[in-house]
Amino acid sequence: MSNELQDKIFKAVMKRIQEIEEGPYVPIGVSNRHVHLSQEDLESLFGKNYRLTKLRDLKQPGQFAANETVTLKGPKGEIQHVRILGPIRSKTQVEISITDSFQLGISVPVRESGNIAGTPGIIIQGPKGIVKLKEGVIAALRHIHVPPEFAAKFQLKDKDMVDVEVGKERKTIFKNVLIRVSKNYVLEMHLDTDEANAAGLRNGDIGKIVK
Structure with a gap:
């Protein structure tokens, strides 16, 4: 569309x-599965000084879907072509559904966006590298x-x-x-x-x- x-x-x-x-x-x-990235993690995945490129604006002012996608890797499986949403955030956060969590093999809590303390981690793979996220995966409240x-x-x-x-x-x-x-x-x-x-x-x- x-x-x-x-x-x-x-x-x-x-x-x-x-x-x-x-x-x-x-x-x-x-809201489909998506990733919010810090600048540090964006550069680890796409290269030094990389900047997101806009695919389309979202309904909330200033928010956009980027052209860039990543692969999420869990203990049991992976999900490819996961969209990155901009703008850049202070901390990386991955938002998935409970169904996605079964495919990845992680137990994901339902949390308000930004409340990631004590949540599970995941491996994020980009074209230039990977990020081993220690925490930050939620099913959004x-x-x-x-x-x-x-x-x-x-x-x-x-x-x-x-x-x-x-x-x-x-x-x-x-x-x-x-x-x-x-x-x-x-x-x-x-x-x-x-x-x-x-x-x-x-x-x-x-x-x-x-x-």
């Missing part, structure tokens, strides 16, 4: 949400990026936990969904592929927040 088409779908979804009188509703984004005006309207606070009702044929209520409030966010709920598939969801579907 082209970047232009994705933008059109997202704008159409946001228009639908604005037209719905009952609320609060939120568009859903399905489902969450909603919320701009302040939306949070104020529906009395949501940063770090709140809510339920979200989604789906039609496979209607599901996701519990323990983390609210993350920032002026830098665009409204969007993030689920991983396991969660989305279980409820029959795709990018651009709509969920309803139930406090």
Whole structure:
């Protein structure tokens, strides 16, 4: 799907949400496995002074999918062509699904992004070298990026936990969904592929927040 088409779908979804009188509703984004890299680890994988090149912008401002991919290697198997997301971070973090963890042979905890203390490590292979990550592999805690005006309207606070009702044929209520409030966010709920598939969801579907 082209970047232009994705933008059109997202704008159409946001228009639908604005037209719905009952609320609060939120568009859903399905997040596939990906890697966030520190500059040091990027250079270990791709070469000295390497810089990521942008494939496409993501919905959250300043975030992008890079052209570059890596291979993840675990005790039982590997997963190739794992996308790197930019920009560069202070610490490397790998986000996978529980299904991915079975293939790799690691026991992965469900954590909020950035909370990687005590998490398992993994080997990351790039075209110029490898990184033996001591910790940093998580299954991301489902969450909603919320701009302040939306949070104020529906009395949501940063770090709140809510339920979200989604789906039609496979209607599901996701519990323990983390609210993350920032002026830098665009409204969007993030689920991983396991969660989305279980409820029959795709990018651009709509969920309803139930406090």
